[in-house]
Amino acid sequence: MSASDELPTIFAETPVALAPFYPIAELPVNTFLESIVVRSDGTLFVSSHLDGKILRIGSDGVPVVHAAIAGKATGLTLTPLGNLLLTAWNSENLSTVFTITPQGDVAVLVTLPDAVFLNGLTPLAEGSYLIADSYRGTIWELNEPKKSVRIWLEHPALARSSEDKEFPAVNGLKVYGNVLYASNTEKMQLVKIPIQPDGQPGEPEIFVQPINLDDFAFDREGNLYGTTHIYNSVVKIAPDGSVTIVAQAEQGMTGSTALAFGRTKNDLTSIYVVTNGGMSFPPPTGLEPARIVRLDIGIAGQPLL
Structure with missing residues (x-):
């Protein structure tokens, strides 16, 4: 039995409409690329999980180290001022959010002693960001100007089915309209959480299942990739x-x-995908290099701007 046959066959009957693809970069086997954001000038920033590096890829397609932490890097987002926010563990395995300047200078923004596994993060409002805690089953709200964090939502829909499960529960986060969408990878669910007028969460509900999602992004028509x-x-x-x-x-x-979607006039209908070459579930043919690949999804996939 092949490795893929051991997984639940949740996509066995799913229609296939393959998009044109264009390899951008390749990194050595056992490189765990974890998150990606795209700056308005087209520069890609990618977190390399295990070695705590943030890679920068410009128009030449060559990854260079933009910044590094002593720890493990997970989620990335860009602030309006052009800084990166990075969820991570520091060298002492303490959940930490770092800020990284456009020049690559790194500083601790806040530590979260009560967090377990910080993962995806996304803007909520001016100066406010939501962060998934994949093992605690929690979404934290970060106030960047105040350097403060509080629990935004803790709910069974965000949690693992049991604590012995290794796959992350709440993982990717994105806002579309007045709704926060959250992937619960371990439960194979996509969850919708209404955002109330005061910025607080409503009651979560399952939107799609079974669906094994990590990170995702929306286009302007409300399609999720x-x-x-x-x-x-x-x-x-x-x-x-x-x-x-x-x-x-x-x-x-x-x-x-x-x-993540491209952001220049040349790639607005493209998405950039990062991989780990199968490190979490090796294919029968063995681990592959980590890759950054551009997919052209066409005019209907223009990003939500």
């Missing part, structure tokens, strides 16, 4: 919940962990 990680693919989820596979292992998606 998501990485499936151990399923080695990228899927499109329409507003009605229907799912289509748009890229597979043959397009370089082995161990797809995160994606």
Whole structure:
């Protein structure tokens, strides 16, 4: 039995409409690329989880080290001032949010002694960001100007089915309209959480299941594009919940962990995908290099700006 056969066959009947793909960069086997953001000038920033590095990729497609921490790097987002926010563990395995300047200078923004596994993060309001805690089953709210953190939502829909499960629960986070979407990877669910007028969460509800999602992004029409990680693919989820596979292992998606839309006039209809080469669930053919791949999803996939 192959490795892929050991997984639940949740995509066995899913329609396939493959997008054109263009390899951008390749990194050595056992490189765990974890998160990606795209600056307005087209520069890519990618977190390398295990060695705590933030890679910068410009128009030449060559990854260079932009910054590094003594710890493990997870989620990334950009602030309006052009800084990066990074969720991570520091050298003492303490959950930490770092800020990284455009020049690559790193500073601790805040530490979270009560957090367990900080993961994806996304803007909520001016100066405010939501952070997934994949093992605690919590979403934290970070106030960047005040350097303060509080629990925004702790709920069974965000938690693992049991504490002995290794796969992360709440993982990717994105806001579309007045709703926060959260992937619960371990439960194979995509959860919708209404955002109330005062910025507080409403009652979570399951939007799509079973669906194995890691990170994801929305286009302006409300279509979600998501990485499936151990399923080695990228899927499109329409507003009605229907799912289509748009890229597979043959397009370089082995161990797809995160994606982000392009932001220049030349790549607004493209998404950039990062992978770990199958480190979390090795394919039968063995681990592959980590990759950064551009998918052209066409005019209908213009990003939400």
